[in-house]
Amino acid sequence: MTNSIRLNLTVNGEARSVEIDPRRLLVEVIREELELPGTHIGCLTGDCGACTVERDGQIIKSCLALAASAEGSEITTIEGLAENGELSTLQQAFWDEYGFQCGYCLPGMLFSAKDLLAQNASPSEDEIRHAINGNLCRCTGYDTIVKSIAEAAARTA
Amino acid sequence: MLASTELQEGRAIAATEAPAGGYVGARETKHNGDLFLTGRAAYFNDIVLPKMSHAAVLRSPHAHARIKSIDASAAEASAGVLATLTGAQIKEHTGPIPFFIDPAVFGGKTRDNFPLAVDKVLMTGQPVAAVVAETAADAEAALDLIKVDYDVLEPILEADDALKDGAPIINDGWDDNVVITLPFVEGDAEAALAEADHVIEDTFEMHRLSTQPIEPRGNMAVWEKDGSLTFYGSIQNPHPLRLHLSQALGVSESAIRVIAPFVGGGLGLKMHGHPEEALVCVLAKIVGRPVKWLEDRRETLLIGGIEQTHRFKVGFNNDGQIVAIHNRIVANVGMLGSAPGWGMAFLSALGFPSGYKVPVTDVSVQVVSTNKGIWNATRGYGKQGTNVVIERMVDLVARHLGMDRIEVRRKNMIEKDEFPYATNSGLNIDSGDYHAALDKLEELLDYEGLKREQAKLREEGRYLGIGITFELTPESADIPGTIVGGFDSAQVKMDPSGNVTILSGVTTPGSGNDTGLAQIVADEVGVTIDRISVIQGDTDTCPYGFGNYSGRSIVSGGNSAVLAARDIGEKIRGGAALLLEAGDEDIELIDNLARVAGAPDRAIPIAAVAETIYTLNFAIPGIPEPPLESTRVYKPDNIRHTPDEKGRIQPYPTYSYAMHGVVVEVDPETGAVDIKRIGIVHDCGTMINPLFIEGQMAGAMVMGLGNGMSEELKYDEKGTPLSTRFKAYLMPRAGDVPAVELVHQITPSPFTLLGTKGAGEAGVGGGMSVIANAVDDALAPLGVTIRELPVSPPNVLKAIDEAGSNGGRG
Numbered sequence A: 001m002t003n004s005i006r007l008n009l010t011v012n013g014e015a016r017s018v019e020i021d022p023r024r025l026l027v028e029v030i031r032e033e034l035e036l037p038g039t040h041i042g043c044l045t046g047d048c049g050a051c052t053v054e055r056d057g058q059i060i061k062s063c064l065a066l067a068a069s070a071e072g073s074e075i076t077t078i079e080g081l082a083e084n085g086e087l088s089t090l091q092q093a094f095w096d097e098y099g100f101q102c103g104y105c106l107p108g109m110l111f112s113a114k115d116l117l118a119q120n121a122s123p124s125e126d127e128i129r130h131a132i133n134g135n136l137c138r139c140t141g142y143d144t145i146v147k148s149i150a151e152a153a154a155r156t157a
Numbered sequence B: 001m002l003a004s005t006e007l008q009e010g011r012a013i014a015a016t017e018a019p020a021g022g023y024v025g026a027r028e029t030k031h032n033g034d035l036f037l038t039g040r041a042a043y044f045n046d047i048v049l050p051k052m053s054h055a056a057v058l059r060s061p062h063a064h065a066r067i068k069s070i071d072a073s074a075a076e077a078s079a080g081v082l083a084t085l086t087g088a089q090i091k092e093h094t095g096p097i098p099f100f101i102d103p104a105v106f107g108g109k110t111r112d113n114f115p116l117a118v119d120k121v122l123m124t125g126q127p128v129a130a131v132v133a134e135t136a137a138d139a140e141a142a143l144d145l146i147k148v149d150y151d152v153l154e155p156i157l158e159a160d161d162a163l164k165d166g167a168p169i170i171n172d173g174w175d176d177n178v179v180i181t182l183p184f185v186e187g188d189a190e191a192a193l194a195e196a197d198h199v200i201e202d203t204f205e206m207h208r209l210s211t212q213p214i215e216p217r218g219n220m221a222v223w224e225k226d227g228s229l230t231f232y233g234s235i236q237n238p239h240p241l242r243l244h245l246s247q248a249l250g251v252s253e254s255a256i257r258v259i260a261p262f263v264g265g266g267l268g269l270k271m272h273g274h275p276e277e278a279l280v281c282v283l284a285k286i287v288g289r290p291v292k293w294l295e296d297r298r299e300t301l302l303i304g305g306i307e308q309t310h311r312f313k314v315g316f317n318n319d320g321q322i323v324a325i326h327n328r329i330v331a332n333v334g335m336l337g338s339a340p341g342w343g344m345a346f347l348s349a350l351g352f353p354s355g356y357k358v359p360v361t362d363v364s365v366q367v368v369s370t371n372k373g374i375w376n377a378t379r380g381y382g383k384q385g386t387n388v389v390i391e392r393m394v395d396l397v398a399r400h401l402g403m404d405r406i407e408v409r410r411k412n413m414i415e416k417d418e419f420p421y422a423t424n425s426g427l428n429i430d431s432g433d434y435h436a437a438l439d440k441l442e443e444l445l446d447y448e449g450l451k452r453e454q455a456k457l458r459e460e461g462r463y464l465g466i467g468i469t470f471e472l473t474p475e476s477a478d479i480p481g482t483i484v485g486g487f488d489s490a491q492v493k494m495d496p497s498g499n500v501t502i503l504s505g506v507t508t509p510g511s512g513n514d515t516g517l518a519q520i521v522a523d524e525v526g527v528t529i530d531r532i533s534v535i536q537g538d539t540d541t542c543p544y545g546f547g548n549y550s551g552r553s554i555v556s557g558g559n560s561a562v563l564a565a566r567d568i569g570e571k572i573r574g575g576a577a578l579l580l581e582a583g584d585e586d587i588e589l590i591d592n593l594a595r596v597a598g599a600p601d602r603a604i605p606i607a608a609v610a611e612t613i614y615t616l617n618f619a620i621p622g623i624p625e626p627p628l629e630s631t632r633v634y635k636p637d638n639i640r641h642t643p644d645e646k647g648r649i650q651p652y653p654t655y656s657y658a659m660h661g662v663v664v665e666v667d668p669e670t671g672a673v674d675i676k677r678i679g680i681v682h683d684c685g686t687m688i689n690p691l692f693i694e695g696q697m698a699g700a701m702v703m704g705l706g707n708g709m710s711e712e713l714k715y716d717e718k719g720t721p722l723s724t725r726f727k728a729y730l731m732p733r734a735g736d737v738p739a740v741e742l743v744h745q746i747t748p749s750p751f752t753l754l755g756t757k758g759a760g761e762a763g764v765g766g767g768m769s770v771i772a773n774a775v776d777d778a779l780a781p782l783g784v785t786i787r788e789l790p791v792s793p794p795n796v797l798k799a800i801d802e803a804g805s806n807g808g809r810g
């Protein structure tokens, strides 16, 4: 193995420190070293969004970042979305409205929705579709995802 | 884009038909949804085994070549590498990969597919060598060090070229490039066409596409200390795969355990017969450690489907009656792989004339092998070939006669009192009311209003198009002599605490049939759904089943769960009757209670009855026998494998159907198609869970629209794939489609226990056909006829150009 480096960061509110191969992608380190496999890999080219996480308050596709670039940052993964063991309003709305089938695309859909709702409390259908346009879902046809996000907005209002 | 009020109106019509009471028919949410929402659902790549190693596959850069030699010595010595394997060595370790559906069963040609090419490669991307290393990165790096000396041959990429006299034959030992030709003939088409008032002769081409679930494939094998093999994979059919691994590897079926964890979308791609399944088993044996292989998206995109050309004649009379269809289909299945993909071509021909009463049909399909990539199943399994082309025919007839397309459909569709209806190809369509579905679609879309709007916009030089199509979806197939089975099994067990476990032979690729099974069993046994768990996808624990395909999970798996649950319910009723001093027939099971009908205070918890049966069985004479376990199989009716006088069989129990309508606007300058509305009327018989059915339909429709609008697997002239990433293989995104307005119509199947007809595939063929017809309609004023899919901007512009050079005749 190439010389490893130490990566220090905060993940889902917890300080973590791991030894990593500096060539590794953030998504790989999150899944394997940090043992948070809820962040998925669909393409590794930034097209599907299954690898989405939040870094320092901004959503990113973690297949497009080297893990080393996350030094000192605060990361939230899908495992960190629930609040004190309770599903967030957004997660609950996705459950109630059948906002996923296989669930593989959920990291991208949930984080894009969270990001949208933080900026726009009552988005239109167009705005919702625009917000999740960077994520691919092959199962739902997007309808129930759009409804889930609209429902989460309504419940928060 | 639709306003959400319109969306809700569409849904409101649906809600009025939902049955009341119980779990079956309710809009129940996923029973284990929290697992997925919190990132705890384990998919294939989340499984990590101690001492796990990683495989990478070297693939041919040539579409057609002989392998002269392979030197893997440098790779073998590379950092972290545990072993290498080449095609020259593969036969020492495994036999050929058994076909999921062998063309030889139907009298066609076959071939030996080994996990690594032995002497010749037939497609770009065919595996030629493999490396196992400590990390996936080490394995991939070592691939670069393998030297392969190829004798490159001229590739044959197009089916028509492969069919030419004197064309090089790509499979050693074959006498031409045709896998099989399958004719379906009823009556004398030449004569009927000669007598018809009109005949249209035309062609239609469906280009190569691919399924592309967001989770790619992956396999892992580990040989246990006792010599048995455990296989993990993102797969759809665990028991059939166990059989095939046993046949390939020469290991007893009982010494193999196949486990399918949660699957991130199957869509047909994860039916097996791929090289990497047996390959990881061989590699794991060689290195004596678990070996994992995970597919890269470039590899997923090597697998195609559907590519076919129809050259047809349709004869019809002045009144719009279609009297004869003559259709020659040529399907380009690329390299003939062992996965079930090639069989889709069979279905594209078998399905004619769909739900229309065409007295004379002469349809045949020629399945041609070329140097493009293999096919695997793609959701819809070839039925989209029938749907697209017959619906194009109907629109061509309407346009030729100046009749409304809806009227032509009304005139030719099977009437509701004609079911069960035997089709020309020997199918026996169970039930339906196509005319009522068409009426509902007209109302949903306000068809007359749309036509007025279209006329107005045309005056302004805007090109609004309305597409209307019917889609027939035969479901739950059983193909004799193959592991495509029409029945399935379920085991239902109640423990002494009154909890219920369902073990099922069907698997869920993400669709939620597991929740459907729980709903069905909850009603039969009288417990609340939170007391039920569902186990699928493990050959050591689940009863024998065929897994997931052909919309079969609820038809076969659901109905077998009903039978098994009824056995348990009967014992609980018997026990409760004894304890409550009532008759068995007076006991009702509901809300975790066994109670005497009409006497609400005479009740006992079901858990108490279960505990009594397990713990006081010797003490209470007459109490039902333990265990509270039952395994049952359900075989739907209507399947007939004894050939009729014409040699035809009837492989499908049920036929779901749908009417589709979309509204598009096409920009003739750019060729861009903007979908404005999607309306669907769908009948899949009894619905176990309308929420899931609607989700399946919306997903299938959008997949079909993508298949028909933007998705295309392209190759260069050397046979090198060009659509290698999601940046070039364009699947629909949320902003590309509006909401789906869906109306249910329910005509239960008389041939299945619960009346279900299967869901999940319907919509794919509908999406493809309806987008073809809508774009055709939009551009009719320019004289355009749509003759190929996808209607991507370049293809639309080409169609406009062709119309222009035809003087606008189309």
Ligand code: FES
Residues within 6 Å of the ligand: A040, A041, A042, A043, A044, A045, A046, A047, A048, A049, A050, A051, A052, A061, A062, A063, A064
């Ligand atoms: S895996 Fe990162 S965008 Fe697809």
Ligand code: FES
Residues within 6 Å of the ligand: A100, A101, A102, A103, A104, A105, A106, A136, A137, A138, A139, A140, B214, B264, B265, B510
């Ligand atoms: S739910 Fe399967 S990819 Fe979105």
